[in-house]
Amino acid sequence: MAQKSVTIDVTLGSTFVIESDIRGHKVVIDQPSTGGGTDAGPTPLELLFASLGGCIGTISRLIAMQKQIELRGMKIKVEGDIDTDGLLGKPIEGRMGLEGITISVEMDADLSDEEKIAFLHEVDARCPVSDNLLNATPVGIQLA
Amino acid sequence: MAQKSVTIDVTLGSTFVIESDIRGHKVVIDQPSTGGGTDAGPTPLELLFASLGGCIGTISRLIAMQKQIELRGMKIKVEGDIDTDGLLGKPIEGRMGLEGITISVEMDADLSDEEKIAFLHEVDARCPVSDNLLNATPVGIQLA
Numbered sequence: 384m385a386q387k388s389v390t391i392d393v394t395l396g397s398t399f400v401i402e403s404d405i406r407g408h409k410v411v412i413d414q415p416s417t418g419g420g421t422d423a424g425p426t427p428l429e430l431l432f433a434s435l436g437g438c439i440g441t442i443s444r445l446i447a448m449q450k451q452i453e454l455r456g457m458k459i460k461v462e463g464d465i466d467t468d469g470l471l472g473k474p475i476e477g478r479m480g481l482e483g484i485t486i487s488v489e490m491d492a493d494l495s496d497e498e499k500i501a502f503l504h505e506v507d508a509r510c511p512v513s514d515n516l517l518n519a520t521p522v523g524i525q526l527a
Numbered sequence: 528m529a530q531k532s533v534t535i536d537v538t539l540g541s542t543f544v545i546e547s548d549i550r551g552h553k554v555v556i557d558q559p560s561t562g563g564g565t566d567a568g569p570t571p572l573e574l575l576f577a578s579l580g581g582c583i584g585t586i587s588r589l590i591a592m593q594k595q596i597e598l599r600g601m602k603i604k605v606e607g608d609i610d611t612d613g614l615l616g617k618p619i620e621g622r623m624g625l626e627g628i629t630i631s632v633e634m635d636a637d638l639s640d641e642e643k644i645a646f647l648h649e650v651d652a653r654c655p656v657s658d659n660l661l662n663a664t665p666v667g668i669q670l671a
Contacts, residue, residue, distance in 0.1 A: 384619070385611045391569075391576040395584035395601040403577050405569040406559070412581035415550070419592075425549040427582035428533045431656050433547050434578055436537035437556035438571035439668070440545040442614060448563075449616065457539040460671065467529045470586060470653050472593065475528070480658030483665040490670070499670055507668045509614050512575050514624030516664045521627035524583070524651045526634070526643055527604065 400424075428481070432461040438512035439486060439503075446506055447492070455491040462487070484516065544568075572625070576605035582656035583630060583647075590650055591636070599635040606631070628660065 393403040393412070399420040401412040412427055414420025425433065436459040447454035463481035470479065486507075490499050507513050537547040537556070543564040545556040556571055558564025569577065580603040591598035607625035614623065630651075634643050651657050 385615075386608055387611050388606065388608050389570075389572050389576060389625070390604065390606045391573055391580065393577060393580035393584060393603045393605070395588060395598075395603070397599060399585060399588050401581045401584040403580070405573050405577065406566075408555075408569050410554075410569065410574070410577050411552075412577070412585070414585065419589075422550075425535075425552050425554065426533075427578045427585055427656055429535050429549050430554070430574055430578035430581060431659070432533060432535040433537060433549065433554050433556070434571045434574035435666070436535065436547070437545045437574060440537060440539035441543060441556070441558065441571055444539060444543050445563075445614070446616075454539075455541060458671070459537045459539070460534065461537070462532065462534045464530055464532050465655055467531050470589070470655055471529075472590070472653060478658055478662065479653060480655035480662070481533070481664060483667070484659075486666065486668040487671040488668065496670060503668050503670065507666070509616060509623060511609055511614055511624035512571055513666050513668075514622055515575070515628075516659055517666050518622065518624075519663050520625060520660045522579070522630065522651070522657050522661050523627070524630040524632065524647050524657075526640060526647065527602070527631040 428465065432463070435484065435512045435516065436461045436486065438510040439488065439506055442506045442510045443502070446502065446509070452492055452494070452502070457491065458489040460487045461485070572609065576607070579628065579656045579660065580605045580630065582654040583632070583650055586650045586654045590646065590653070596636055596638070596646070601635065602633040604631045605629070
């Protein structure tokens with residue numbers, strides 16, 4: 384077992400802008416002007432998708448290194464739909480979050496389509512972000 | 528029902544660096560040098576936590592506006608532990624992702640602790656990212 388702790392801090396000011404300094408890397412989150420923000424950065428959902436796509440890319444690079452596959456690059460598209468009435472506090476029939484998420488991948492590697500699909504399923508199975516979305520994850524919120 | 532589609536694209540090159548252009552906002556994901564990367568940006572898990580903290584902050588701002596609460600600011604800490612043996616392909620006893628996630632919040636607002644806790648639980652219940660983590664979310668992966 385190689386337990387690792389992950390911790391980040393984000394700060395909300397007087398608007399929708401949220402800032403984070405992650406080991407020296409600045410991340411800014413905001414809403415577009417249509418959502419009442421100033422479009423200073425991606426939305427939380429866009430960042431969730433970037434995290435998921437990034438996890439697929441990262442684990443792909445790792446497995447390619449482990450299996451000595453020449454993976455020259457990947458393009459990863461992440462898509463999903465949400466009923467925004469829920470977060471606005473209006474009654475909804477479906478769930479509060481995304482109903483589902485689809486990841487579509489282009490792989491630049493000398494593999495057949497069958498091999499690419501098998502590779503992607505192994506990647507997905509070893510991606511922590513996929514696991515935390517696919518399977519229920521306890522999330523606790525408390526006053527500091 | 529106000530259905531909204533969210534789509535993002537990320538690109539992996541020949542290293543662990545993954546880049547995304549989200550409506551003009553550049554996001555770079557990488558591993559630290561200890562993980563074989565060049566530390567050009569946060570890791571996917573750090574970005575997942577930024578997304579979750581950002582969602583809590585965003586929905587807090589929204590509910591504060593709707594309820595005319597003077598929310599001057601928030602500091603949000605997101606923490607979790609992972610057994611990294613899993614993503615490396617080694618056998619593990621627990622799950623591939625984080626076992627759980629804890630969100631700790633400092634709120635700058637003229638509310639009692641009880642009112643702050645009630646506020647945070649309403650925020651968490653309306654936060655799509657919390658919902659997608661707390662409850663199983665179908666994630667499909669396919670070749671483009």
